[in-house]
Amino acid sequence: MDRQRASALAHTHHPIAAPVAGVNVNKLLRRAGRGPAARILDLGCGQAAWALQALAHYPDGHADGVDLSAHALERAEAAAAMRELSDRITLHERDARTYVPDGDYDLVLCVGATHAFGGFTETLELAGRHVNPHGVLIVGDGFWETPPTPQALNALDAKPTDFTDLPTLIDTAAESGWHPVYAHVSDAAEWDDYEWSWTGSLLEWAIENPGHPDAPDATRLANDHRTQWLRGYRGALGFATLVLRRQPL
Numbered sequence: 001m002d003r004q005r006a007s008a009l010a011h012t013h014h015p016i017a018a019p020v021a022g023v024n025v026n027k028l029l030r031r032a033g034r035g036p037a038a039r040i041l042d043l044g045c046g047q048a049a050w051a052l053q054a055l056a057h058y059p060d061g062h063a064d065g066v067d068l069s070a071h072a073l074e075r076a077e078a079a080a081a082m083r084e085l086s087d088r089i090t091l092h093e094r095d096a097r098t099y100v101p102d103g104d105y106d107l108v109l110c111v112g113a114t115h116a117f118g119g120f121t122e123t124l125e126l127a128g129r130h131v132n133p134h135g136v137l138i139v140g141d142g143f144w145e146t147p148p149t150p151q152a153l154n155a156l157d158a159k160p161t162d163f164t165d166l167p168t169l170i171d172t173a174a175e176s177g178w179h180p181v182y183a184h185v186s187d188a189a190e191w192d193d194y195e196w197s198w199t200g201s202l203l204e205w206a207i208e209n210p211g212h213p214d215a216p217d218a219t220r221l222a223n224d225h226r227t228q229w230l231r232g233y234r235g236a237l238g239f240a241t242l243v244l245r246r247q248p249l
Helices: 003-010 022-032 049-057 070-082 120-128 150-156 166-175 188-208 215-233
Strands: 039-043 062-067 089-093 105-111 131-144 178-185 237-246
Touching: 003 070, 003 188, 003 215, 022 049, 022 131, 022 178, 022 237, 039 049, 049 062, 049 070, 049 089, 049 105, 062 070, 070 089, 105 120, 120 131, 120 166, 131 166, 150 215, 166 178, 166 237, 188 215
Parallel strands: 039 062, 039 105, 062 089, 105 131
Antiparallel strands: 131 237, 178 237
């Protein structure tokens, strides 16, 4: 099954591609505190859930969403039309690393997509190039809640050095010239909702499309992912979303 299509299906009931509840998305966007005509950029936007919600906070703003997945962007386009926001968002099917920076966005988002830049530190540098001098960068990334077990590392296909603990994540942002002026750490309920939505959306699609050639793959992927989560990284991997401002020179 095509990986991008599988991801789009898996996020049917949770278009926010991270373990963050909608109420906390709104809290983070309020804390960003941009003006009504804010210019917004969402890198690795997926179905553009963050960008579209940002437009609800900034009624005269415009957003650009960038993602490689045509499947996700198709859903983003449909969501924008449903919310009557199509004229206020432009979707770009391309690698986030190649999106030309102009340094004039009021708010740049990269939540759950730091892999697009090669990691957290690289995201601060490369996504940060798009932020104007008084702008805000919101980045969401994983961290180790507890020292990772072999089961967690195997489930995530990760090395212990792929993530830090939360204090080191915060220190890394500060050392890179970004003040963490606010942060949200996802709780167990947000993780459970995200993971059950991810696996359940795929299973529901397979159940409702039994004759589709991708249905067996969708079922297998959902079951494998659920096992990796429940028997692997549940409780070990955390997720923090940071609201960042530039450190004064």
